[in-house]
Amino acid sequence: KQEVTQIPAALSVPEGENLVLNCSFTDSAIYNLQWFRQDPGKGLTSLLLIQSSQREQTSGRLNASLDKSSGRSTLYIAASQPGDSATYLCAVFTGGFKTIFGAGTRLFVKA
Amino acid sequence: DTAVSQTPKYLVTQMGNDKSIKCEQNLGHDTMYWYKQDSKKFLKIMFSYNNKELIINETVPNRFSPKSPDKAHLNLHINSLELGDSAVYFCASSQDSLAGAGETQYFGPGTRLLVL
Numbered sequence: 001k002q003e004v005t006q007i008p009a010a011l012s013v014p015e016g017e018n019l020v021l022n023c024s025f026t027d028s029a030i031y032n033l034q035w036f037r038q039d040p041g042k043g044l045t046s047l048l049l050i051q052s053s054q055r056e057q058t059s060g061r062l063n064a065s066l067d068k069s070s071g072r073s074t075l076y077i078a079a080s081q082p083g084d085s086a087t088y089l090c091a092v093f094t095g096g097f098k099t100i101f102g103a104g105t106r107l108f109v110k111a
Numbered sequence: 112d113t114a115v116s117q118t119p120k121y122l123v124t125q126m127g128n129d130k131s132i133k134c135e136q137n138l139g140h141d142t143m144y145w146y147k148q149d150s151k152k153f154l155k156i157m158f159s160y161n162n163k164e165l166i167i168n169e170t171v172p173n174r175f176s177p178k179s180p181d182k183a184h185l186n187l188h189i190n191s192l193e194l195g196d197s198a199v200y201f202c203a204s205s206q207d208s209l210a211g212a213g214e215t216q217y218f219g220p221g222t223r224l225l226v227l
Contacts, residue, residue, distance in 0.1 A: 031213040032213045034215065034216070036218075041221075042220060042221070043115075043201060043218035043219050043220045043221050044154075044201070044203075044216075044218040045218070046215045046216065046217070049213075049215050087152065089154065091154075093213030095213070096166070096167065097142060097144075097159040097161065097166045097167050097207060098156060098159070098167060098169075099144075099156060099213075099216065100156075101153070101154040101155070103151065103152060103153050104152055
């Protein structure tokens with residue numbers, strides 16, 4: 001049974017700091033991995049999608065890596081800003097229209 | 112333009128009542144989903160529909176009945192509401208075909224259900 005774990009559960013950093021969010025999954029048989037952002041009281045916004053054959057994806061200040069064999073992904077946020085404060089969710093797509101989500105990392109960036 | 116919309120945004124109701132949540136997407140996607148996010152913020156898939164056909168029913172009680180009148184709509188009807196049904200329900204859509212390769216999912220804003 002696929003399980004997705006995110007560490008840390010919560011993170012508070014000063015503005016301008018570079019940071020890394022971690023995601024691990026127990027079964028390496030995935031089609032892709034997605035990182036989402038969820039703002040309080042809002043829906044999820046897709047940030048990056050990495051196919052199982054890819055090693056990383058970049059969008060602006062965000063970089064996500066995937067090591068499928070070890071069941072790990074990281075989301076790197078460069079030069080963090082207060083507007084980055086949100087919950088970041090990692091999700092793996094296991095095929096058959098099934099997506100398994102982690103519990104998320106709550107990020108707070110202090111001005 | 113709202114890509115995935117849900118109504119209502121908030122729903123407060125008594126135990127035992129029946130309620131419906133509606134979802135519409137204007138992205139032309141083939142696949143739609145319902146997710147439940149509990150108080151611990153864990154997001155779990157409930158149902159997945161592809162071209163109006165049920166693909167996934169993730170061991171959800173049969174009090175929950177999804178209905179897809181067309182590709183753009185996936186509604187969720189809940190009978191005999193229980194306290195444990197209180198959660199945020201999210202609708203999502205993706206361009207996945209029946210092959211289900213895992214395209215990016217687009218989420219609605221959520222419906223906050225509180226059962227008293």
